[in-house]
Structures are given as C-alpha cells and as structure tokens.
Amino acid sequence: MCKLRDCSVCECPENEFPESFRRPPLGLAADDLKCQEGKPEAAVDRTLDSKVFRGWIEVDNPWTVDDETDNGEMTYVNLLLNPERYTGYTGPSARRIWDAIYSENCPKYASGEICQEKKVLYKLISGLHSSISIHIAADYLLDETKNEWGRNPDLMYDRVLQYPERVRNLYFTFLFVLRAVTKAKDYLEQAEYDTGNPEEDLKAQSLIRQLLYNPKLQAACPVPFDEAKLWKGQSGPELKQQIQKQFRNISALMDCVGCEKCRLWGKLQVLGLGTALKILFSVDGEYRHDQHLQLQRNEVIALVNLLNRLSESIKLVQEMSPTFEKTMKGL
C-alpha cells in the first residue's frame, strides 16, 4: 500500500542484538539476516529465544492491547535505523485510520458540551497526530529522482502550524507525557536497563537521570499536568472505563496501519501514551507513591521515545514558526 521502499522496516540482523539476547545459531549466515529493504525474498527469521524476555514482567495495562508476551513473532528493530519520517503512506487507507480514530473513539468536541476527561483523549490523539505530521514534514522526500531529503515547511504549515489548536494539542500531549515521566521518576531511575552491554547500560542510566533531574525542566514545569482533577464525581469510575475502552480501540487500530514503518511508530507512540495513562491513572483509583508501579520493558522504551518525539516536534515548531511569521508578513 505504500509508494516507497522507505516505508518498510529494517530489522536488526542477529549479530547486532545485545549478546545476552541472542539465540543459539541456526546455521544461518549473518548475511542472510541483513536487512534488504523492499526485497520480498529477504526472509527474516522472527523466532526469538526466551532469554530475550529475561527480566521482563508480564503485567496487564488496561489502556493498551500490546501487553508483552513471550511471542515467537516478536522481533528486534533498531529505531535509529528506522526514523519516523515521510514514507509515502497517503490516500484512503491512511485517511480511514485517522477517521476511525477520531469518529469512533474520540469525536471532536464543541466547547462546553463535553466533559474534561473526554477532551483529554481527543487532545492527546490530536497532539500525537500533529507530532507525526511534523516529523513527516521535517524529514520529507523532496526529490524522488535525486533521493533528496529535507524539510518541507509548506507541508508543516498546511497540516499543523496554520491550526493553533493542533499546536496547542501538541503542547498538551507533551506536558501530559512529561508529567507521567516525572511521576514515575523513582521507578524509572531504579529500573534495570539491561542491554547486554555494560557500557550502554551505564549510558542509558545516566541519560535517564539527566532527563529526570533536569533543573531547567523542573523550574519551567513544576506540575505540567494535574491529573488529580480528573475522574471526580459520581460517574468518575464509569467514565474512566469508557475512556479506557476507547483508548484500547485506538491501540488495536494501530495494527491496521498499512505501512510497516508507520505502524511501528504508530504502535510505539500509542503504547507510550497508554503507559503515560497507566502511570497517571492506575487501575485502582489514584496512584499513590507507596503503591508499587510496574512497567514492562517495552512500556519504558515507548514512553521515553514518545517524549523524545514530542519534544523534537515542539523544537521544530519553534524553529519553523518565525520563518512562517516572516513569510506571512512579507506577503
């Protein structure tokens, strides 16, 4: 369904897996597993050794459908080799997914008509949509024949910047995820970052600490989002279940995205949002600091990567907006 080879995901060859996650050799040469993007004959063996799941915990996340299980279809993907960018996935297929998300699960609200909680779901999805569009525009195939990639400011303006509400929703989603990360600070600091490479592990721990204890961030946003205000009132629990169901539908819809790379980033980021929702609104009412929070390995990966995508989007909005203001003034 995609126009471009760049849409397909490049899987990691086994020799790039961390040592402790490798399965015993099956008689396949490393070259057989090398990514041959776009070539159907590049069959990838997706079976994994159960050791890969070492240290993972299987806990239910009521907000998502992607709970980790020891599943032979799982595979490793190096996200750095598969950047979120333009893939050529457009037209009715892509449109149907967004339409399904908005019309079935979080309809647009007319101000004053809908409760705060439902607005949150809409804003989160709209903010994520803005972020995806910004990354498409920031890394766009400008000239197919020359394979020239770069920024497409017009596209960024057409899809996001000209709509202040979409920009506001992007900021909202960023602050929401940031709040979840700061709330899960103790857990994230102590989590076991086992990549199989001690150097990488130390680096990961140090980067996480830098993120969690960034003084600028704490000074600018002491409480980025106040989750305590939600689910109050008599219908609170019922409303929460309803919104949880809607978010699970959105999570399931990600499997229908007909472009592998878009599906990868779509699933990852929706899992990140589901993780933020889980942290902020845990199953049994309020999440208390003494309550033991449990996150799956993939949830931590998704949460941190989502925060990165959103903060990069905000940086791009700030970089691109003055250009537009100047251009608009010149007209």
Ligand code: FAD
């Ligand atoms: P779309 O972005 O498809 O938007 C559809 C409609 O939604 C718009 O007409 C508008 O009415 C409304 N809308 C748009 N933005 C917002 C917003 N922020 N808030 C509220 N409403 C909004 N393409 C890629 O090239 N690379 C990717 O990595 C990629 N990832 C994707 C991930 C997912 C989960 C999905 C569903 C699609 C992805 N796509 C990706 C496709 C991409 O998002 C667009 O659908 C495609 O580029 C066509 O864009 P469009 O102009 O038709 O508008």
